[in-house]
Amino acid sequence: MGLVETRLDTLLAHITSAVSTIKSEYAQKGFLVPLLNSTDIHPMDLEDPSLAMADSMKTVDTACQELLATVINPYRHMVDKCLTLRSIPMTYCLPIFHPDNPVVHLLMKVIGHRALCAAIDAKIPSYLQENVENGLDVKTLSAKTGIEHRKLSRLMRYLTTKHFFCEGNDVFANNRYSMLLDVENLPNHIAWGISWCNEEGLAAISKFSETLHDPASSLSYSPWTCAMARAFDIPEGEDLYWMFAKSPGRELVLKRFGKGIMGLSESVGGSYTSAYPWDSLGPDAIMVDVGGGIGQACIKLYCRFPNLRFIIQDLPGIVDKARGHWGSNYPEAIDSGRVSFKALDFFKESPLEATHIYYHRLITHNWGDDECVQIFTNVRKAMRKHSKLLIHDFVLDEGFMQTHEGSSIINPLALNKFGFADDILMMVILNT
Numbered sequence: 001m002g003l004v005e006t007r008l009d010t011l012l013a014h015i016t017s018a019v020s021t022i023k024s025e026y027a028q029k030g031f032l033v034p035l036l037n038s039t040d041i042h043p044m045d046l047e048d049p050s051l052a053m054a055d056s057m058k059t060v061d062t063a064c065q066e067l068l069a070t071v072i073n074p075y076r077h078m079v080d081k082c083l084t085l086r087s088i089p090m091t092y093c094l095p096i097f098h099p100d101n102p103v104v105h106l107l108m109k110v111i112g113h114r115a116l117c118a119a120i121d122a123k124i125p126s127y128l129q130e131n132v133e134n135g136l137d138v139k140t141l142s143a144k145t146g147i148e149h150r151k152l153s154r155l156m157r158y159l160t161t162k163h164f165f166c167e168g169n170d171v172f173a174n175n176r177y178s179m180l181l182d183v184e185n186l187p188n189h190i191a192w193g194i195s196w197c198n199e200e201g202l203a204a205i206s207k208f209s210e211t212l213h214d215p216a217s218s219l220s221y222s223p224w225t226c227a228m229a230r231a232f233d234i235p236e237g238e239d240l241y242w243m244f245a246k247s248p249g250r251e252l253v254l255k256r257f258g259k260g261i262m263g264l265s266e267s268v269g270g271s272y273t274s275a276y277p278w279d280s281l282g283p284d285a286i287m288v289d290v291g292g293g294i295g296q297a298c299i300k301l302y303c304r305f306p307n308l309r310f311i312i313q314d315l316p317g318i319v320d321k322a323r324g325h326w327g328s329n330y331p332e333a334i335d336s337g338r339v340s341f342k343a344l345d346f347f348k349e350s351p352l353e354a355t356h357i358y359y360h361r362l363i364t365h366n367w368g369d370d371e372c373v374q375i376f377t378n379v380r381k382a383m384r385k386h387s388k389l390l391i392h393d394f395v396l397d398e399g400f401m402q403t404h405e406g407s408s409i410i411n412p413l414a415l416n417k418f419g420f421a422d423d424i425l426m427m428v429i430l431n432t
């Protein structure tokens, strides 16, 4: 048997084994794997996956991608990759609910991405939720959205072929994926993340090639020479937030970015509730969520581990938002003292001293090495012997393994493809 044949067998074995793990994880909890056209949020969608489940989802994704790339006619595959929205879920370590499964990997799939955004902008998933059982005929949907019905029908059919929405005779209904894009009613913000990627993200990446070649930017790691700065004429000395804060007519961008980042951050959260022995920390263990945003990462830990207390530290305005968010959704956490908030500029000062855990989720991925050293130097000053530093971020090295012949191949059991996409995204929007 040739090398490729052996590799195909290996990939198939990985897929078979991973799917079997996924089926048994559902079965153990008394469930079947949900149907695509289901519009119920499955109880397991809301949970952090177990490590086995997370690894298996990632394996199916990565191994399927390699399988497709190997067996499909390369011309067809390239067209598909470049022009269409792929329906293969991106499952690195995520609950299926975090709807980046079919979504985050769409960044470069221009037609599909734009088509999906057109549907989100028109609030189609929200309208379809109004008649979740039977869906809506295209003329009714047209009246609600203001999109001409034949164009709308073509848009919806296309998205149906990509497994967003279901269709029968020009009647469209939500499915397991599209219902998660209901921006009107769902707290999850992934739809905003998609829109941000589609609008600002896509505009920025369209300048990527230019920045790599233009002598004014090719050797530079300054944020003001990145593709995002070029696309939006961000003046030197200003940062990404300039686009939101000072540029006229950018309120929508601010909303998209703010909510979108939350949706994307949450989606990479993965199985962190089981990846660390949180309950072994003992009673009243204190965790500082450094750069914790609104404290999203703490929410699941708060609900699951009564032994933990949390201090959310971030820039002053963000910490105020965090306090407001917890005050509205988990007031008892504040009243009982299990959650508190304190402003911090992690470049200029240390987080609170002597706590048990210093947790950093998605804090390092958008800074260069020097800035990361500065952040952790400040954390180190606060740490005591019993303190632990936890970094929850993308690790790229594990995605490859050495063959016996000494070459490097993708390890479908460990590749975090979103990490590699994020690496490029950071270069495009920040030049880090």
Ligand SMILES: C[S@@+](CC[C@H](N)C(=O)[O-])C[C@H]1O[C@@H](n2cnc3c(N)ncnc32)[C@H](O)[C@@H]1O
Pocket: 261, 265, 266, 290, 291, 292, 293, 294, 295, 296, 297, 313, 314, 315, 318, 344, 345, 346, 347, 360, 361, 362, 363
């Ligand atoms: C990608 S977000 C991650 C948020 C959160 N850890 C999560 O996973 O949901 C990065 C966070 O770093 C915070 N941040 C940026 N610069 C900071 C600084 N100088 N001091 C403290 N926090 C900062 C941002 O406000 C933002 O909340």
